[in-house]
Structures are given as C-alpha cells and as structure tokens.
Amino acid sequence: MKYSWQSEQTEQKKCDRVLILVLAIIIVTGLVILYSTSAYNGEIKFQDTFYYLKKQVFATLLGIMGMWCIANIDYHIWKKWAVPGYLLSILLGVLVMLFGEEYNGSKRWLSFGPFSFQPSEFAKVAVILFLTYIILRNAEKMWKFSTVCKIVISVLPIVGLVGASNLSTAVIILGIAVILVFVASPKYGQFAWMVCLGCAFMGIFLAMESYRLERLQIWQHPEKYEKGYQTLQGLYAIGSGGLFGRGLGSSIQKLGFVPEAQNDMIFSIICEEMGLIGAVFVMLLFFILIWRFFIIASHAPDLEGALIASGAMAHMMIQVILNIAVVTNTIPNTGITLPFISYGGTSVMFLLFEMGLVLNVSCLVK
Template sequence: MIKKILKSYDYALILAVILLCSFGLVMVYSSSMITAVSRYGYEPDHFFQRQKLALIGGSIAFIAMMIFPYRAFLNSKLLKLIVLGSIAILGSLFFIGHVAGNANSWIKIGGLSLQPGEFVKLSVIIYLAAVYDKKQSYINSFTTGVLPPLIFTFIICGFVIIQPDLGTAFIIGMIAICMILCSGMGMKSIAKLIGIFVAAILLISPFILLNSEKFITEKRVDRFVGFSDPFEHASAAGYQLVNSFYAIGSGGLQGVGLGQSVQKYGYLPESHTDFIMAIIAEELGLFGVMFVLVLLTFVVLKGFAIARKCQDPFGTLLAIGISSMIAIQAMINLGGLTGLIPITGVPLPFISYGGSSILLLLISMGLLVNVSMFTNYRETYKKPGSSVASSTTKQVKSIPQQQSSSMR
C-alpha cells in the first residue's frame, strides 16, 4: 500500500519546487548581503538566515500537506474554522496590526512577522473549491449557488483593501475569477457576477475617493508616474524602474557573475524582494532568468494538467486556484520590474525574500502534490480490468471510498 502511494507522487513537480526554493535562497543571500549591512546594520547573512528558517518551517508544512488527505478540507467544521479564522485574523489587524510599507498588514510575534493576507489567499482557494464542489448540482442558482461564495470573497477583499493592501486584494480577486470561470457555472450566471462586480466597484469608488489620503497616496501616484515615463523621472518616481532596467541590461547573456551585482549596492531598492529578478538578470544573465521562468512555467502548467486530469471537482478547483495564484503573482512581479505594468510590491514566487510568502507557497504546493498523488493513485489502481489481484484491488478501493464518505 505504502509503495503504491509513494509511486503515485509527482516527483518532477516536487523537484521543481526544491530547485526554485534552493535557487531563491542563494539569490536572497546574494542580493541582500549589502542591504543588510548598509541599510539595516545587520550581519550580511541576516536575510539569508531568516529565509532559511522560513524554508525549514515551510518544508515541514509541505511534507505534512503531501500526506494529509486533501478532501479532509471538505469537512464542514474544518471549513467553517478556515472561513471564520480568515475573517478574524484580518479583523485583528485593526487592533494588533503592525504598519510596514504604509499598510497595516503585519502581525509581530516576538521576532517573527507574519502577513495574514498571504495565508488568506489559500483560505479563499480552499473555500471556493469546497463550495463549488458541493454546489455542482445547483451551481447556477443565484441565491444558493452564485451569491454565497461571492459574498465571502468580497468580505475578504474588503478587509485587505482597508489595510490598505490593494495588490493582495487584486490577486485574491483574480484567483476567484479564475476559479469561478472553471467551476462549471453557466454564462448567464457569470454575466450576473460581472454585473455585481461592476456594481461593487461603483459602490466602493466613493468610499475610496472620500478616503483618498489613505488609498491615493503619494507613493502610489509615483508608481504610475514612474511607470509612464521612468527616465523622465529617473531621480524620483522612476528611480526603481530605471535601475531595474540597468540591472537587466548589464547582465547580458551570461551575467556579471554570482555576487557581482553593482545595482544591489544601494542603487536598486528592494533588491532582495520585489526586484530580485533584476539582480538575477544582472548576475546570471539570460540563462539565470530562463532557469527561473522555465521552472515557474513548469509548475503552473503542471498544476493545470493536474486539474484537468483530476476527476474530483474539489481537487480540480484546488489545483486551478493554486496554479492561478502562482501565475498571477509571477506575472505581476515580472511586469512591474520590466515596466510593463506599474510596480505593485508583489514578490516573485519561491524566489523573493519573505517568510509568509514562502510558507504559503510551500503549503499550497504540498496540497497540489497531494491532489496529484490521489489522482494518480485512483487512476492507476482503480482502473477497470487492472492486473492487480482482486483482493488487493478491493483493499485499494476501500481507502478512497472510506475517505470520501467520511468527508461528506
């Protein structure tokens, strides 16, 4: 039994995650050692050590999620705990939140800083996948099938917007849209959702305008100004983007060498977080960039392939949500540092420094590997006419059936 389970794991996906995290750890050290000393007065390996600890904790969570049956999240008590816990932890930020980057998005526990908004992304994915799994028979019913998931998503996005963390709220909204489009909902229901979404924007807009000093800050305006013409504002609003261009342009094909970046010497702010790919381009050139892009693309496409292969609506939507999250974050990060979109402060998945981000990603990937394992297991050992002995087949079949009935 254990051998069959082990054979069902997707080791190519696991290897891709290990390579991304390992490469990211090396680049966090390379890109942050100067910043750690000159800007914060820390030891050169300060950010490296913190990222390493986050990776150790994330690896434990990754393994746990690989083993934990994903359909357990369909348990109504556990699902309620996830929903209420997400709302509660976002609400607690108004009382115990720590402000960083003009956003009240952090909770400090001793020497640790956690960003609840990161983990709420996965909560939304699990909730939407579970709800749409249970509502398949009446998914186009507006009051019972369409509206409840939308209300929860709006509540979560509302809490995140108030922090204000517009980037995270946008990502959560985009993930929800991807999952809704793949949920099996009819076009009429989707059209109604679009109407509600437009109406919500119109309702929220006056609130944002009335609180413009909180939402339309000088920093956010500068991002649009710098994006529109970075070299015209190279000493102010376009400073980050111009230095990102310099880093990318100077790397060429092979780069200037690992650890040899010039831009990380105070020229490129956030070189170990939002702009770490610019440092990769400078130090390792096109080869380093392609290494990251190929692995990220593989992980995303593998996730969508798992979703397509999975016969379980819950597992399918989980895979779609997790893959969409990684793809959306990567596109936003890369679009910002290359000047295709305004800079948003979204980290590059698996590569950028950030304990909350890497924890979320490894938990999510463990869940995705779990979906893949159960999908492969059922496909291999539950096929009609399988060569497995009948007694063994009955034993194998009983496990998913027992698990499924216990989760309903």
C-alpha cells in the first residue's frame, strides 16, 4: 500500500455499508450467544437470567450512539487530542495500580460509585490515535531504524502499566504499534530486528513474575495443575460440540463447569452449542470485518486515515486470534475477551467508538 504523505482533496461518500452490515450481524449474534451462555450464571448469582444481557445491551446502545457521533466527525480533528488522550491513558493506568479494584487476582478496573471502568480498553483506542499522530510527525524519517525504535519505545510506558495486570492487552497494544510502524515504513528489513527486540522484551517481562512462567507450565500440562481446570473444561466443551453442536442454549459446560463462561471462554460454548459450523461462521464474520478494515485502509485519502483503519484492523485481528488461541490451548491462557461477543461493557463501548473512527475514514475517498 502506498500513500501520499499529504492529505488530498476528498469528496463525501456514504460510509462502508458492508462494514456496517457485518458489524450489525456480529453485535446481534454476540448478544444472542451471550444470553445463551450467561443465563445460568445470572440466575445463580443474581436471580436474573437476563442480568448480563441487560448490562451488555445498555453498554452496546451507548457504544452505538457514540459510534454514530464519531462517524460524523472528521477524523483529522483527533490529532489535537492524540497526546492528551495518551497521557490520560497513562494516568488511568497509574490509578489502576494504586486504587484499582481487584477481580480474580488482577487489578484492571476503576470504580466510580455503581459504575466500573476498565482503562485498558480506552488505552487501545488512545494508542492508535497517538501512534498515528507520532508517525505523521515523523513521516519523512520512517526509513530510519532509529525513528522506528523511538516510536515503538514511546508506547512502552502504557505497555508496562497495562502489562502489570493484563499481559494480553499489553501484547495487543505492542502489536498495534508494530503493525502501524510496518504500514508507514518504506523499509521492511528492519522489522527483523524489531521482532528480535520484541521477543527479548517479552522474555524479560515474563521472567519478572513467577506466575507468568507458571502459565507456560499449565499450558503444556493443564491436567497436572489446579489452574488448568478452566482450560480443560473449555476443551471438553469444544470436543463435545462436534460438527453441528448440541443446539443453542443446550450447553452442559456453561452450567458451572467452565468458570465465568460468558467472559474469556465464550468461544468454547459457541463450539459446544453451535459446533464446528457455528464456530466457522463466527470466525468468518470477523474475517470479513478485518478484510473491510484492510480495504478502507488501502483506499484511505491520506496516511492518517490509513493508519487509523490499520490500527483498528490490527486491534481486531490480534484480539480475535489471541482469544481463539487461548480457548483452544494453542497459547498459554492470558485472559482476553472475544470482541463484541464476550461480556464486558467497557470493551464493547470502546470497540464501537473505534468502529466510528473507521467508518468516518470510509466516508472519505479519493
């Protein structure tokens, strides 16, 4: 993909209809799957089978309203807010470390009265806009390895803050940075060095905490560890689904066998209830969504639009791959949600805000 470094005259067009249609199907499918998966836990914990669904629908509606507003705002305006937004994400990360609410052994939430907020979800969007701004300022020097390193290093503070309690999100942020730099750089050979540096960084990061190394052992032999219970139950759910599944709402593993099935492990329940056919259908929806991001990035009117769409593509692609890889025990368990399908109000809201940015880019063509 080649882009002019200068913005060109653009004409207003309708937003990408395929993206809107696929996104709508994913949202509706996700809500149906979430209700099927969470009804039992909602009844047991809150005496309300619709407990999780109602909260998710509320967050989704807020997200859709925000997406519509953002889609009608010229994306060039966000350059002014890129640095303040990034600094705010760092501040929120510090507040999580100091005052964060702990859940399942991890500090990831800030609470404001009855509302809770996961700053790491905001950080993903903030990093996309911040990196876009930094790359635009250094567009003529992107061929230098030193420039590439400086840009990646600029996001390490938020990577470190988020990674202290949420390794998977830190990996996503770092992945977004690498992909955006790759898109903007005219020289690709230097990325071999970046991969080596990234592997070294991850090795040091994993060695800093013993529980991270323990996850590697659990991944290799989940049957030998108590903490491998969730992984094993998820694999049982996948295996019992067969080709066509047990039927929507008929999962056995969601009845307390897979802990918090509506969160990170929801893909295993999809496999159990809808079988291989249903799992492939869900993956196909995400594939089409990511493909539309690529098309929008390829036809963006300028580098800024291309980077925003590429950042959203990187975010979606990495998060979907990580979630499915974790559920199938292809990689160690890192606690990552499936976009638009797993339960999480903060996640779905900021994902939809991000979709608003991409839709606005799609409205402007050469």
